Amino acid sequence: MELERKRSLALSKGTIRSLYKAGISIGFALLLTSVLFLLTGANPFLAFYYIFAGAFGNVSLAAETLVRTTPILLVSLGLAISFRCKVWNIGAEGQLYMGAMLGTITAVTLGNTPLTLIISLLVSIAGGLAWASVPAFMRAKLGINEVITTFLMNYVSIYLIQWLLAFPFRSPDTLFPESAQIPSSAVLPVLVPYTRLHLGVIIALFVALPLVHFLMMRTTFGYKLKAVGENPEAARYGGINVGRTMFMALIISGALAGLAGFVEVSGIQFRMRPSLSPGYGYTGIVVALLGQNNPVGVALASIFLAAIFNGSTTMSRALGQPQGVVDFIQGVLVIFVLASEYIIRYLERKGVLKV
Amino acid sequence: MLTPLFFLKRSRVEVPTTQADQPPGSELALYVKGVNKTYPNGIVANRDVSISIMKGEVHAILGENGAGKTTLVKIISGCLKPDSGEIYIDGRRVEIDSPLKAVSLGIGMVHQHFTLIPSFTVAENIALSLPLTGRLSLDQVKERIRSVSEALNLKIDPDARIEQLPVGLRQRVEILRLLCQDVRILILDEPTSVLTPIEVEDLFKMIRELKSKGKSIIIITHKVREALTISDRVTIMRGGRVVKTLTTKETNESELASLVVEGFCPSLKIEHVRRGEPLLIVKDLRVKGDRGEVAVKGVSFVLHSGEILGVAGVAGNGQKELVEAITGLRKADSGTILVRNFDLTNRSPKTIIKNGIAYIPEDRMRRGVILTMSVSENLVLKNFEDPPYSKKMIMDKEAMERSASELITKFGIKASDPWISVNSLSGGNIQKLVVARELSNGASILVAEQPTGGLDVKASEGVHQKMMELKSKGVGILLVSADLDEILKLSDRILVIFEGRIVGEFSRDNCDMKKIARLMLGASA
Numbered sequence: 001m002e003l004e005r006k007r008s009l010a011l012s013k014g015t016i017r018s019l020y021k022a023g024i025s026i027g028f029a030l031l032l033t034s035v036l037f038l039l040t041g042a043n044p045f046l047a048f049y050y051i052f053a054g055a056f057g058n059v060s061l062a063a064e065t066l067v068r069t070t071p072i073l074l075v076s077l078g079l080a081i082s083f084r085c086k087v088w089n090i091g092a093e094g095q096l097y098m099g100a101m102l103g104t105i106t107a108v109t110l111g112n113t114p115l116t117l118i119i120s121l122l123v124s125i126a127g128g129l130a131w132a133s134v135p136a137f138m139r140a141k142l143g144i145n146e147v148i149t150t151f152l153m154n155y156v157s158i159y160l161i162q163w164l165l166a167f168p169f170r171s172p173d174t175l176f177p178e179s180a181q182i183p184s185s186a187v188l189p190v191l192v193p194y195t196r197l198h199l200g201v202i203i204a205l206f207v208a209l210p211l212v213h214f215l216m217m218r219t220t221f222g223y224k225l226k227a228v229g230e231n232p233e234a235a236r237y238g239g240i241n242v243g244r245t246m247f248m249a250l251i252i253s254g255a256l257a258g259l260a261g262f263v264e265v266s267g268i269q270f271r272m273r274p275s276l277s278p279g280y281g282y283t284g285i286v287v288a289l290l291g292q293n294n295p296v297g298v299a300l301a302s303i304f305l306a307a308i309f310n311g312s313t314t315m316s317r318a319l320g321q322p323q324g325v326v327d328f329i330q331g332v333l334v335i336f337v338l339a340s341e342y343i344i345r346y347l348e349r350k351g352v353l354k355v
Numbered sequence: 356m357l358t359p360l361f362f363l364k365r366s367r368v369e370v371p372t373t374q375a376d377q378p379p380g381s382e383l384a385l386y387v388k389g390v391n392k393t394y395p396n397g398i399v400a401n402r403d404v405s406i407s408i409m410k411g412e413v414h415a416i417l418g419e420n421g422a423g424k425t426t427l428v429k430i431i432s433g434c435l436k437p438d439s440g441e442i443y444i445d446g447r448r449v450e451i452d453s454p455l456k457a458v459s460l461g462i463g464m465v466h467q468h469f470t471l472i473p474s475f476t477v478a479e480n481i482a483l484s485l486p487l488t489g490r491l492s493l494d495q496v497k498e499r500i501r502s503v504s505e506a507l508n509l510k511i512d513p514d515a516r517i518e519q520l521p522v523g524l525r526q527r528v529e530i531l532r533l534l535c536q537d538v539r540i541l542i543l544d545e546p547t548s549v550l551t552p553i554e555v556e557d558l559f560k561m562i563r564e565l566k567s568k569g570k571s572i573i574i575i576t577h578k579v580r581e582a583l584t585i586s587d588r589v590t591i592m593r594g595g596r597v598v599k600t601l602t603t604k605e606t607n608e609s610e611l612a613s614l615v616v617e618g619f620c621p622s623l624k625i626e627h628v629r630r631g632e633p634l635l636i637v638k639d640l641r642v643k644g645d646r647g648e649v650a651v652k653g654v655s656f657v658l659h660s661g662e663i664l665g666v667a668g669v670a671g672n673g674q675k676e677l678v679e680a681i682t683g684l685r686k687a688d689s690g691t692i693l694v695r696n697f698d699l700t701n702r703s704p705k706t707i708i709k710n711g712i713a714y715i716p717e718d719r720m721r722r723g724v725i726l727t728m729s730v731s732e733n734l735v736l737k738n739f740e741d742p743p744y745s746k747k748m749i750m751d752k753e754a755m756e757r758s759a760s761e762l763i764t765k766f767g768i769k770a771s772d773p774w775i776s777v778n779s780l781s782g783g784n785i786q787k788l789v790v791a792r793e794l795s796n797g798a799s800i801l802v803a804e805q806p807t808g809g810l811d812v813k814a815s816e817g818v819h820q821k822m823m824e825l826k827s828k829g830v831g832i833l834l835v836s837a838d839l840d841e842i843l844k845l846s847d848r849i850l851v852i853f854e855g856r857i858v859g860e861f862s863r864d865n866c867d868m869k870k871i872a873r874l875m876l877g878a879s880a
Contacts, residue, residue, distance in 0.1 A: 219748045220740050223732070231725040237684060237716060238736035239705035354395075 017344065018292045020353070022301070024343055025290060025336035032332050033325060042319050054314025055307035063195035067268065068306035071096070071260040071277070073204045075284030076302055077212045078256030080293040084216060085249040086229040091135060091150025092257040093281025094157030095128040099258020100265050101161045102127035104179050104272035105169060107186035116186045121262060128258015129251045131157060136250035140243035146250060154281070162274045171271070179272040188267040198267035205299070208256065213295040225249055257281060278309075286330045289337040305330070383446065384410045384571045385431070385462070385540055390440030392426055394779075400426035401437070402595045408540060413562060413572045415586035415603070417579065417615055420783030420814060421769055423595040424575045425467075428542045431573075432464035433457035444540075458484075463533030464542040467782055468720055469525055473518035477511055481532045503534050507564050519646065521671040523554030530561070541565065542573045545782075547581060548808045551669045551837035553876065559585050577812060579611045591615055615812070630847065631660035634831040635681075635712075635800050640690035642676040650676035652855035653690070658800065658831040663822065665846030666835045669875050673855035674835050675717070678802055681833070682714045683707040694800065708737050713798035715789055717805045717835075723789040724777050731759035731773040734792050766791040767817065783810050787817075794821050801825060801832045807841060819845060839875075843868060853877050 034044035055065045075092045082089040089095075103124030110116045135149035162177065171180040188199040216222040227235040228245045236242050260280060265272055287305055291298030308329055316323045336343075347353035385408040392401040400423045408414050416424045429435040431442065433451040442449055444460050451457045454464070471480045482496040497513040504511055509527055517525060526546060533541060543562075547555045562572055562585055576582055582589050583603060591598040591614045598614050635658040644650035650673045658664050668674055679685035681692055683704040692700045694710050716722040724733045735744045735755055743754040759773035768787045770780060777785060790806060803822070807815040822832055822845065836842050842849060849866055851859040851874040859874040861867070 218750055220745045220750060221748065223739050223750060226728065226732075227725055227736070230727045231721070233722050234725045234736070236704060237682075237714070237722045239703070239708045241703065241705070 018294065018297060020344055021292060021337065021340040022290055022297065024340045025333055026304070028336040029329050029332040033329055036325065036328060037321065040321060042321050047315050047319055047321060050315035050318045051308060051311030054311035057314075059192075060195050061310070063192055063197040065303065065306050065310050066201050067196050067198070068309050069302045070198075070200045070204045070267070071264045071280045072283050072287055072306055073299060073302035074208055074260035074263065075257050075280050076287035076291065076298045077204075077208055077295060078253030079284045079288035080291065080295060080298050081212065081216065081225065081256075082249045082253035083288050084222075084229050084293045085225040085245060087139065087246045087249050087253075088147045089132065089135075089150050089250055089253045090147055090285065091132065091153050091157075091281070092253065092284050093277060093279065094150075094154035095131045095254040095257035096261035096264075096277055096281050097157050097161050098131040098261070099124035099128035099255075100261030100276055101164065101272055103258075103262030104182060104265050107182040107266070108169075108180050110183070110186075112183045112185045114185065116183055117188070117266065120182075120186050120266065121259065124258045124262030125255045126258070128261065129255040131258070132251045132254020133247075136247045136254075139250065140247040146246075150250075158274070161272075165272060165274055169272075177274060181270050182266060186266050187270065188263065196268060200263035200267040203259075203263065208259075209295055209299055212256075216293075216295060221245075221248070257284070283309075283330060286333050286337075290333055292337075382410045384408050384412075384444070386443040386446075387427070387431060388441040388443070390427065390430055390437045390442075392423075392430060392435065392437050399595050401430070401440075404440070404592075404595070404597050406590055406597060406600070408571050408573060409588075410571055411566055411569045412588065413566050413574060413586045415582035415589045416573060416575045416592060417577065417582045417589050417611060418592035419577055419615060419812070420810065421781055422592040422615075424592050425544055425781065426595075427592070428464060428544060428573060428575060431457070432462055432542055434464070458533070458536050458538060461537065461539035462542070463536065463538035463540070465526065465529040465533065465544065465546065467544045467548065469529055471517045471525060471528060474516065476514050476516050477520075477528050477531075478513040480517060480528060481513075481535055484532055484536060499535055500531065504531060507534065507561070507568065509561060509564075521554075521669075522549045523551065523557060523670070526550070526554075526558070527561070534565075539569075540571045540573065542575070544575045545577070546574060547576065547578070549805075549837075551875075552839050552872070553669060554837075555581075577615075577810075579608055579615065579812075582611065583608060612812075630662040631829055633657045634660045634695060635833070636691075636693040636696075637681070638691045638693070640677065640680060640692065641688045642673070642680045642685060643688055644673075644676050649688075650855050651680065651687075654852070654855070654857055655690075656850055656857065658833055660799070660829045660831050661826055662847045663826055663832045663834055663845050665842035665849040666833065666852055667839055667842050667849055667871055667875055668837075668852035670837050672852050672875075674804075674852055676855075677852070678714070678716075678804055678833075678835055681707075681802055682712060711797070711799040713737075713793040713796060713801045715793045715801070715803045715806045717808065719786055719789050720782075724785055726778045727776055729774045729776055730763065730768070730770045730780070730788060731755045733777055733788060734759050734762055737792065738796055762791040762795060765795075767814070783814060786810055787814060790818050790821070794825060799830055801830055802835070803832060804835045805837065806834070807836075807838070839868065839871065851875055 030048070037044040037047045054061060056062050075096060079089055079092055103120040106123040107116055107120040110119060131153065135146050135153060138144040138149055139146040165179060166177040169179050171178055191197045191199060191201065216225065224240050224245045227238065227240055228242050232242050261276065264276060269276060283305055287298055287301040291301040309326055312323050312326045315321060344353065387404065387406045390401050390404045393399045404423065404427055416427065418424050426435065430437045431451065433454045433456050436452065442451060449460055451460065457463065478493050478497045478500060481500055482491060482493060485496065500511070500513045509531060511524065511527055511531060517528065530541065546558055550558060565572060574585060586603045588600060588602050589606065589611065590600040591611065593615065638655050640651055640654045641649060642651035654677060656664065666674060676685060680687040683702055683706070686701055690700070691698060694712065697710065699707055699710060720726065739745055739750065743751055745751060756773050762768070763770055763773060766787050768791060769784045777788065780788065793801065807818050810818060826832060834842060834846060843866065847863050849861045849871065850857050851871055853875060854877065859871065861871065
């Protein structure tokens with residue numbers, strides 16, 4: 001009993017610190033965004049009100065926010081795994097596109113069969129995984145920095161797909177470079193009528209999230225991730241295959257990004273388009289950092305960023321402010337998440353804060 | 356000039372240097388009054404501690420692990436803030452709120468764990484801590500290093516990379532760095548724990564030199580003999596309090612020992628059982644070092660069950676590479692490593708662990724533990740994939756906690772909770788954790804690199820006791836240590852390593868310390 005109590009206390013201490021970090025990052029991001037609004041002559045309070053109202057104002061808006069959360073959450077859960085082991089996968093965007101493209105090709109090729117959806121989803125997972133396995137191999141076997149390879153492979157992926165959509169897989173019935181529509185059996189069913197809330201939300205929140213949480217917190221793989229991330233030298237000494245762990249972390253994050261891609265196609269777009277993702281692969285990085293690689297934190301951060309994405313459209317219509325504010329908030333968030341540890345330490349030293 | 360203090364220093368009245376045969380001058384350099392410190396986790400590290408340091412004095416602070424020595428000097432050097440208490444320097448009350456401030460007041464500390472950047476050169480490392488602005492002129496820094504080091508007779512190559520230097524020289528760089536900042540009160544935290552006997556001699560010579568130049572030196576140690584050798588006065592700490600301050604000349608080993616540990620008497624019985632069959636056979640092993648040089652040049656030996664085989668040598672003669680090849684952390688170029696006639700040459704660390712080779716690494720902070728993870732997680736680092744800690748890839752936290760609590764009690768690790776992060780343990784307790792993990796996993800071979808480095812008398816005895824216990828159970832122990840006393844005390848056989856070759860072998864009955872020391876330095880026996 002005594003130990004149990006102490007343990008929960010010790011755990012909550014770490015959690016409190018993480019919450020402080022997230023709070024500081026969000027606080028500073030909103031503060032700086034307010035300054036930006038003031039400079040462009042808008043009332044920051046009104047702006048944030050519109051963002052909030054635009055994200056959660058009514059049932060259908062809230063449903064849209066959850067729809068937006070889905071790909072962000074899938075991507076960022078994967079990135080949390082890879083970041084936990086300090087493998088910096090910057091290539092989720094390309095992995096997402098690869099998964100979406102291969103999933104779409106599979107769905108279109110198979111046509112209407114009872115297994116189309118499930119096979120296409122699996123192929124999209126495999127697609128993201130395969131795309132990530134190239135930099136993963138280079139990292140694990142050759143020691144090539146994954147930041148550069150994953151990032152550059154985004155361009156390879158996206159331009160390759162643009163070509164595929166412009167020529168071999170272009171739909172005969174449209175003017176744009178996009179694929180044919182996926183068959184109805186490959187579409188993720190809608191959960192709430194008159195909204196776009198589709199089954200993908202369930203996949204993300206109630207399948208992927210608990211699975212990733214379990215994987216990270218309860219399994220030997222989760223232990224290896226943490227050990228390799230925190231001290232690769234000691235991990236190697238302890239008998240952990242550091243290269244293999246990094247490889248696994250990177251391909252799992254690729255797999256989830258690939259899944260996010262096809263979920264977006266089969267839940268929302270129904271076709272593969274070169275404009276499928278407005279940068280979910282990069283938003284996922286912000287989210288994983290803000291959620292501090294904790295799956296629950298990542299889920300909350302996904303909803304937060306999805307809300308900003310959606311709310312800023314409303315805000316922009318109401319106040320005539322640019323939608324680019326979303327990118328601004330994301331950028332500032334990254335900076336302050338990275339700085340928050342130092343800010344907390346500074347406050348502790350000054351005796352303002354006790355964590 | 357390079358530092359703003361340079362000017363200040365000039366204008367200060369120079370203190371006449373004391374002669375070695377005189378008692379330290381009565382001029383007070385540092386006075387600490389009534390310092391209290393309680394850590395956030397509730398451990399009271401310092402209770403009403405007062406201490407005075409004279410100019411040109413070597414002052415030893417003697418005590419066990421957790422006696423509060425390190426906390427005290429961390430407060431003096433600005434790394435920690437005391438809860439209450441006052442500090443006076445040259446009679447003036449000062450607030451030391453950061454290490455930078457401490458240095459500006461002339462106080463500098465060499466930590467137990469060095470703070471140098473391995474890939475930088477000596478000059479680059481020293482340049483980092485000098486308050487330079489604008490264009491960095493390394494030549495200027497080198498000039499300064501040369502003038503300071505020549506004045507004190509400390510030979511060092513400013514262009515040498517830190518990673519290429521043996522530990523003794525790294526320590527010298529740390530000290531030199533402080534001297535380049537005009538530090539007058541030098542604090543050394545357990546400076547000899549990482550050094551070989553010869554390096555210790557050099558260090559002591561250096562300390563005497565510094566003292567003759569009027570510097571005050573605070574040396575933290577848990578070794579009574581060391582305090583007796585080097586210090587002018589000794590302050591003994593126990594349980595966070597100052598027990599007594601004595602003039603070294605007026606005390607002796609047994610008085611000090613009884614003050615450090617109440618009622619301590621060494622009880623270790625060394626038995627030399629007859630050795631069993633060969634366990635580990637190393638044949639003509641050649642291993643390259645970090646810079647591609649051949650560090651181990653054809654080493655062969657046999658370790659028997661129930662035997663402690665000591666490897667004596669000055670650090671940097673291939674011991675590290677030899678140990679790493681045996682434990683699978685470094686590729687061997689040629690040769691074989693057989694364990695019970697099973698070839699383990701160049702197998703993965705995991706295979707080697709599974710074949711019963713435990714390893715206590717010298718660099719425990721970097722290799723032995725994962726600082727940001729909990730005590731229980733660290734204790735299962737080598738067997739988390741085995742039951743009961745995990746079944747089918749699923750970890751069992753309760754089993755981890757049970758075994759952690761057990762080991763914490765058994766090895767006397769001071770941790771308030773099995774889930775507390777290793778960060779919050781003292782260096783000595785971290786070593787106990789590593790030893791606990793390695794000695795409890797049922798290995799048949801133990802490779803121990805400086806296993807008692809940084810441990811106090813009681814804890815060292817505990818480790819030695821445990822090693823004897825394993826030995827009596829038939830475990831073969833390869834003891835690599837720069838502490839010749841430790842090797843002589845425990846080993847059944849002693850190998851002397853020099854420049855990657857075994858240059859001498861001694862059995863327990865015919866070992867001659869002088870001969871071994873000569874061989875360690877490359878002289879012919």
